[in-house]
Amino acid sequence: xxxxxQLATFGHVSYDMAHLIGAxxxxxxxxxxxxxRLTAVIRIYSxxxxxxxxxxAWQALVQDAPHLYATALIALLFKGLAVPxxxxxxxxxxxxxxxxxxxxxxxPTMIAGVGLVALSIVLVLxxxxxxxxxxxxxxxxxxxxxxxxxxxxxxxxxAVTQVVGFMSLENGLILAAVGAKGMPxxxxxxxxxxxxxxxxLFGIFFFRIxxxxxxxxxxxLETFRGERQ
Amino acid sequence: xxxxxxxxxxxxxxxxxxxxxxxPLAGAIALAMVPNWRHAAVLNVVIAAATFASSLRLLSAxxxxxxxxxxxxxxxxxxxxxxxxxxxxxxxxxxxxxRESKTRRLASxxxxxYHSMYQAFLFTMLLALTANNIGVLWVSVEAATxxxxxxxxxxxxxxxxxxxxxxxxxxxVGIGLALFGTVLVYLAAQPVMGDGAAAMAWSQMVRRAxxxxxxxxxxxxxxxxxxxxxxxxxxxxxxWLPDAHAEGPTPISAVLSGLLLNVALYALLRFKMLIAANxxxxxxxxxxxxxxxxxxxxxxxxxxxxxxxxxxxxYSSIEHMGIMTFAFxxxxxxxxxxxxxxxxxxxxxxxxxxxxxxxIIQATGTKRIPDIRGLTTSVPVLxxxxxxxxxxxxxxxxxxxxxxxxxxxxxxxxxxxxxxxPVMLGVLLTFGALIWRLQGMAFGHPGPLVADGGRRxxxxxxxxxxxxxxxxxxxxxxGLYLPDALVKWFQAVGKLLG
Numbered sequence: 023x024x025x026x027x028q029l030a031t032f033g034h035v036s037y038d039m040a041h042l043i044g045a046x047x048x049x050x051x052x053x054x055x056x057x058x059r060l061t062a063v064i065r066i067y068s069x070x071x072x073x074x075x076x077x078x079a080w081q082a083l084v085q086d087a088p089h090l091y092a093t094a095l096i097a098l099l100f101k102g103l104a105v106p107x108x109x110x111x112x113x114x115x116x117x118x119x120x121x122x123x124x125x126x127x128x129x130p131t132m133i134a135g136v137g138l139v140a141l142s143i144v145l146v147l148x149x150x151x152x153x154x155x156x157x158x159x160x161x162x163x164x165x166x167x168x169x170x171x172x173x174x175x176x177x178x179x180x181a182v183t184q185v186v187g188f189m190s191l192e193n194g195l196i197l198a199a200v201g202a203k204g205m206p207x208x209x210x211x212x213x214x215x216x217x218x219x220x221x222x223l224f225g226i227f228f229f230r231i232x233x234x235x236x237x238x239x240x241x242x243l244e245t246f247r248g249e250r251q
Numbered sequence: 252x253x254x255x256x257x258x259x260x261x262x263x264x265x266x267x268x269x270x271x272x273x274x275p276l277a278g279a280i281a282l283a284m285v286p287n288w289r290h291a292a293v294l295n296v297v298i299a300a301a302t303f304a305s306s307l308r309l310l311s312a313x314x315x316x317x318x319x320x321x322x323x324x325x326x327x328x329x330x331x332x333x334x335x336x337x338x339x340x341x342x343x344x345x346x347x348x349x350r351e352s353k354t355r356r357l358a359s360x361x362x363x364x365y366h367s368m369y370q371a372f373l374f375t376m377l378l379a380l381t382a383n384n385i386g387v388l389w390v391s392v393e394a395a396t397x398x399x400x401x402x403x404x405x406x407x408x409x410x411x412x413x414x415x416x417x418x419x420x421x422x423x424v425g426i427g428l429a430l431f432g433t434v435l436v437y438l439a440a441q442p443v444m445g446d447g448a449a450a451m452a453w454s455q456m457v458r459r460a461x462x463x464x465x466x467x468x469x470x471x472x473x474x475x476x477x478x479x480x481x482x483x484x485x486x487x488x489x490x491w492l493p494d495a496h497a498e499g500p501t502p503i504s505a506v507l508s509g510l511l512l513n514v515a516l517y518a519l520l521r522f523k524m525l526i527a528a529n530x531x532x533x534x535x536x537x538x539x540x541x542x543x544x545x546x547x548x549x550x551x552x553x554x555x556x557x558x559x560x561x562x563x564x565x566y567s568s569i570e571h572m573g574i575m576t577f578a579f580x581x582x583x584x585x586x587x588x589x590x591x592x593x594x595x596x597x598x599x600x601x602x603x604x605x606x607x608x609x610x611i612i613q614a615t616g617t618k619r620i621p622d623i624r625g626l627t628t629s630v631p632v633l634x635x636x637x638x639x640x641x642x643x644x645x646x647x648x649x650x651x652x653x654x655x656x657x658x659x660x661x662x663x664x665x666x667x668x669x670x671x672x673p674v675m676l677g678v679l680l681t682f683g684a685l686i687w688r689l690q691g692m693a694f695g696h697p698g699p700l701v702a703d704g705g706r707r708x709x710x711x712x713x714x715x716x717x718x719x720x721x722x723x724x725x726x727x728x729x730g731l732y733l734p735d736a737l738v739k740w741f742q743a744v745g746k747l748l749g
Binding site: 145146148149157161164165168172175181184188191192194195198199202203204205206207210211214217218221222225 | 384386387389390393394397400415416419420423424427428430431434435437438441445446447448450451464466467469470
């Protein structure tokens with residue numbers, strides 16, 4: 023353990039701040055699962071991305087890794103501002119239903135979400151015993167955000183909410199990447215993800231993927247699995 | 252921007268890898284600007300051929316390893332194979348896409364886009380294969396997904412868009428999970444290798460993998476298996492694969508099956524090698540054997556219910572990827588040898604089958620298997636070649652697939668006879684399904700043909716047959732006689748794979 027790692031433990035400001043920011047991102051993931059209105063979902067996603075920007079900036083400061091400021095800037099401008107703006111525009115333009123259709127009720131989803139967070143803590147904390155404490159907690163939070171994003175994609179029917187689920191999953195991945203001390207290529211990875219997200223939005227618009235009609239709804243997959251004959 | 256991407260450019264100028272990576276990248280940009288699709292199709296073939304030629308140069312002059320790119324015994328043959336199939340598919344595509352543009356009313360801007368994306372796709376696959384940095388590997392697999400999504404949706408029909416969307420969402424989640432696994436591998440490596448690029452360079456990591464924290468890379472491997480496994484098309488993560496194969500243009504089905512699935516499996520194997528080098532982490536074998544078996548079974552049962560010819564062979568790809576994953580999961584020199592051989596043979600034969608399927612669809616005007624009848628009578632040359640190709644993929648001797656499947660089963664039998672039973676059953680079930688379907692399509696009273704498009708079509712058709720016959724001939728030669736050099740090579744890589 024280097025001296026810098028020793029500083030980054032419980033009770034030290036760099037650790038506490040990172041922990042707090044990570045926890046806020048996780049709370050936002052629960053918010054996404056809880057919301058029934060599409061506009062609110064988009065607003066929470068925007069807030070989550072902005073907090074992610076803060077997390078990246080904080081890590082840039084603590085790790086003395088200036089390239090992470092670029093990641094923070096991408097998170098703030100692209101994910102926090104441009105994407106929510108585009109999503110709102112899409113919802114208005116395509117006349118998408120404002121209520122979220124769920125495949126699983128809100129209550130059970132929240133319980134499953136709590137279970138997933140417990141799972142990630144149980145999985146991550148023992149295996150990272152040798153890593154710096156900051157990395158460990160950060161990783162557990164990031165994995166929870168990833169799994170909650172996955173849960174949202176599974177339990178929501180509309181294409182737009184599925185894309186939001188994917189983007190929040192991606193926030194968890196970026197949180198993991200910025201928390202991994204000294205990891206190279208983080209900026210490139212966040213650019214690559216931004217391209218994916220842009221493609222998803224473009225896809226929704228261009229192909230008019232609205233609700234069930236063209237979504238990944240289970241009910242619809244039944245008809246598409248075979249061949250239409 | 253950290254300078255790592257910019258570092259690729261000067262690197263390319265001093266290195267034999269230049270051609271292999273630079274040509275398709277330059278081609279993607281150049282083809283986006285060629286307005287006439289006929290010129291673009293020819294240029295596409297020329298660039299792909301030049302890429303193949305420079306990939307052959309790698310065999311003699313191996314480039315210096317850097318922390319971003321490297322060539323070793325394992326990836327070099329996949330680079331050559333990818334460049335070769337990329338080149339033959341470009342030739343097939345040139346013959347195929349012209350007629351497609353008439354019948355499916357593809358606008359010329361769509362074709363321009365298609366050719367540009369084809370080169371971009373080759374570039375991303377070759378970059379993934381030559382990447383030393385596991386982050387670069389991930390970014391290129393992600394980019395390969397994006398380019399293929401765009402090509403699958405080329406026809407803009409409802410089915411094509413649905414297939415592309417499904418492919419996009421499922422594989423995005425898959426590669427997202429693979430990234431999480433990649434971050435975990437970095438975290439496992441970082442205490443040993445120190446911060447920065449060294450802790451992501453595969454060739455440096457594998458030398459010191461023994462000191463990595465075993466639990467962390469075990470957890471990482473689970474994420475990587477689910478993530479890259481989605482792209483390999485392993486059941487139960489295969490839902491995207493049949494749709495993407497069925498709805499995209501046929502040359503894309505050929506490279507998806509023949510190349511992209513291999514690249515995803517290659518990515519997974521790189522991490523398996525890290526785990527094998529570590530020695531204390533979980534055994535990846537049982538996980539891979541389990542997923543391999545489930546893919547073989549799901550695919551072989553699904554084959555019986557298919558009514559769409561492209562979907563039929565897409566499920567057959569799932570089965571073959573299952574066999575490979577199974578073989579690599581068994582591990583050991585012989586099973587790895589069989590897996591590598593199967594990877595090569597499947598690439599050649601499956602892309603040949605999709606070439607044949609493309610020509611058949613153009614000749615008969617339908618994808619529905621019940622409507623395709625008596626091909627050996629109506630289009631004898633194509634029909635008989637198709638029969639040979641299907642017999643080859645079903646695993647009949649003397650083609651190469653027979654040999655590799657035989658090796659997989661016999662090496663499994665020698666070590667754990669019970670495990671060989673499900674594979675053998677799956678192979679037999681698939682064989683039955685394919686022969687049953689083939690009989691209806693190839694023999695009997697011929698169905699109606701689409702009116703012939705005159706001499707130009709006949710020429711295009713003949714050109715399309717060239718890569719088809721070339722692939723089958725290679726598979727036949729490999730089935731009868733493998734050159735010693737190749738055998739030694741496969742054995743050496745088989746040892747590396749652990």
